[in-house]
Amino acid sequence: MGKQFQGEKGMAIQYGASDGSSHKLVANDAGIVTAKTPEDEERLALMGLKAIDQVAPKATKKAKAAQPKAIKSVTEPATPAVEPAAPASEPVEPAPQPVIPADKEV
């Protein structure tokens, strides 16, 4: 998957690529535009769209499962989210600690 950029729902981008083709990118329902080529990335950045930090491609299912908790803890600071924050800052490592039941950890 290519780099993702934050656009808006319904946004469509068309530009003339250096290989002579017309590149067309359409945002998904969340407004995210995914670049397909390095030239797409360059063009989207030039347009001022902000890149979204991506989930590491090698992240395990467990790590991915832990991610929503981490996001929730960031977006909703009112909840006691201090504990699961660690996997969010280090998504590359498959570190299973946050999702392993506490009784098996010792």
Next chain:
Amino acid sequence: MVAANRADIAFAIQTAKGAAASVSKYRTFVMGGRQPGQVRTHAPLDQTSGTRMMTDMYAAEAHVEGSPQLYVMSKSIGALLTLVLGTRVTTGASDPWLHTITPGSSLLYATFWRWLADLIYEVSVDCKVTKIVLHGESGKPLTITATIQGLSSAYKTSHETTVTVEQSQYFMHYDGAAALKVEGAAVSTIRSFDLTIDNNGQIIPGDSFTPNDIAETVLNITLATTQLVADAAMWKRLHYGSATPSDTAAPTQTPLELAGTPAGFDFKWTRVAASPGPERSLEILLPRVQPQPFDLEPQTQPNPLIQTITYQVLQPADGSAGITALVKNGVADASF
């Protein structure tokens, strides 16, 4: 038999070079100019002969050229500006859609069809709109002259009529009333203007009878405005660096750059306002411009002082777009 004065052009943006569009998406009548079609070069065989006469000619090459003049209408203007600038971002959930058009590194290819009085049908493939001149003057519709350069044409035996001819919502100069802004302030005395966007297209030859490609080179954008001379502030700023230079002020060594909020030029024409809607508008933003040197000259005609100033559009230092065209029309992305 007299051939009636009937003609149109149609076009569609291609997905890639060499991938001709199968049907048109835009079609308009023409005011004048040359329809896009084959242009060919024949040259003599330069050699001696037994009689001093030229022995023969050869066909050197054939390519596509055209420079049709069209009225500015809400649908086609969005496509033409996209073709001459290269990048389009469309937003909106329903009519009107907003197309934000800015310069790109490469232009898009398009297929153009030509129809002339049931006499000539032609399709031209791998074309680029390398230049446009957007013109407006008091009391008249806005016009656009599009310079088209392309690789190859083919003869057709029928008229391309997939899409209906666009013949409504003609933008008028007065659709820009109180919205032709210079340095953020509306200038009501602007009686005419010419916005020229020129990619300096070059036909690139190769090993074939038709060219290998059309290359866009330096993008040069200028805006010329003609208006009453209300004051000499611009002249003073250009020559002496201040709208109110001091006595014995020396010539400035700094080119004048327009400021304001928004900076430079912001021209907007609204054919259909948001209410009753759906909105049909065209806005051109030129944030970084410098007037080219000009003088104010008295006239012998019984006219007030009139000045025409040509402004050079420059790349903003922050890398943002040097020109942005905002088109609101009823064309969704899927139909673009």
